[in-house]
Amino acid sequence: MLFPTLNFGLFFLVVFSVAWALVGHHRLRLAFLTAASYLFYGFWDWRFCALLAASSLGNHLFGRLIFDSPDPQRRKTILTVAIVLNLGCLAVFKYFNFFLESLNELLILLGVGRDLPFLSVLLPVGISFFTFHGISYLVDLYRGTLDRPASALQMLLYISFFPQLVAGPIVRAAHFLPQLRRPVDPAEIPAIRAFLLILGGLFKKVVVANILATELVDPVFRDPQAFGAIDLMLAAYGYAVQIYCDFSAYTDIAIGVAALFGYRFPQNFNQPYRAVGLRDFWRRWHISLSSWLRDYLYISLGGQDRRTRNLMITMLLGGLWHGAAWTFVAWGLLHGAMLVVEHRAAQGRQPLAGWQRGAAVLVTFHLVCLTWILFRAPDLGLALDYLAGFARLSQASQVAQPMVLALLAGGIGAHFLPAGRLDWLERQVATLPRTAQAAALGAAIVLIDRLGPDGVAPFIYFRF
């Protein structure tokens, strides 16, 4: 069930009505939201609901064991076993065939090819996200960031809560579980901001991301050798805007929907293409993942004590988290290497100012676009073909339509709007009568639906 569909609209109306009707019955409300979340997940493949429940209850059990154990050594052992099981589950469903395929290719290269036992497994939607939620719970409990374990019901809902289940944001246990412990306040719903985020998200996904995908990015990436340097450059910019609009749309809608149920999610994007460097970029892009990797992996590895090694490992695993393919490995390693270089170059330097800042934004944006080529290409060969195509300078553009160029300019230009734009817009909307606000909301939903191409493509991050 995709957010920008009538199916989800109907689902939302029913769940919203019942959840608020149960506001005086805290446990019943949690149970209902859990059941609704499993129904939402079951729309993709009901068989994976069992995996989701097993992951939640398994982590709940390990959490209790960690909390109840007075022996520090035993706590460490339990945590290690639990993390290994979580990652093992992820490895089987997401990486087993990838590693086997890579091993098979290596054996063939060495002249000792074998028929290896490939598994025919479907990738459960959102497995990377709910695995990270589970690990977050265990480590937060081990570290004492969480003062007590969740009940089984709270744990089931924390892992499965439908707005963030399949593509984040990655909401930490220490951030979300305290919200599930106390009743929600029906007098304090940030509805205008929630609806603005939802409308903005719908527009970014249905109009900007979908049009750029169909008119520009997909045709060029399908056969890069048929296009010249200008089109390849436009498609790289196009993918940068598309993936931002697609993914930030999902998280904006998730944040807005959760707020309408009385829960707060953290911000996940902060105008990433105005970053003045790669470190700044990762503080603005998919913030919930980058801070998760920083706090649970990079710091755990020793942080800046062995910065080069730890950055490379963190970014390699961050790349692999996105998908089981060598393109993601290369993407992660390239980001890791650039972060190492940037760290070294920045040591002892004054902060950038004036034109240097502008130049840094420009360079960072182009480096990010370059790495997006690896991220988007189906394999390394096609990525190399794409990069080689930048030498075809004389070929005229086939895809530079005015609408595409306008969406590109708008998508990049929006990154340079003032940071408080949402607050300002919210204040303006709040001055309108409630009836006008509601009518505008309904009309805007219809308008966005009619402007987009027919059909809705799945969100890019559903694959991860």
Next chain:
Amino acid sequence: MSYLSQPPRPLTRRPPVESMTGAVRMPLHSVIRMVALASAVTLVLGSQAILDWALALPVHPASDLAVNAADQWHAWMGQVGLTRPAEAARSGFRQLQN
């Protein structure tokens, strides 16, 4: 995993940035009224989208009912001219695209 040999310590250097800080709050009854009215506007102005949705439902006797109802509804909205704004916006935007 070197962190296992370290004593427990808080992990988060910077707390997550809250998305709803400073947002205007409203009581539930106002939100319900807003959702109900917005749904009604969507139902009235978005009859084409409802028909498209019904036509895409899997074949089933209940789907036939939904298709007939959506078709009838879209015809009524068309008769009173309420399909025009959405279609005008769509065709205008398509012209811009082409």
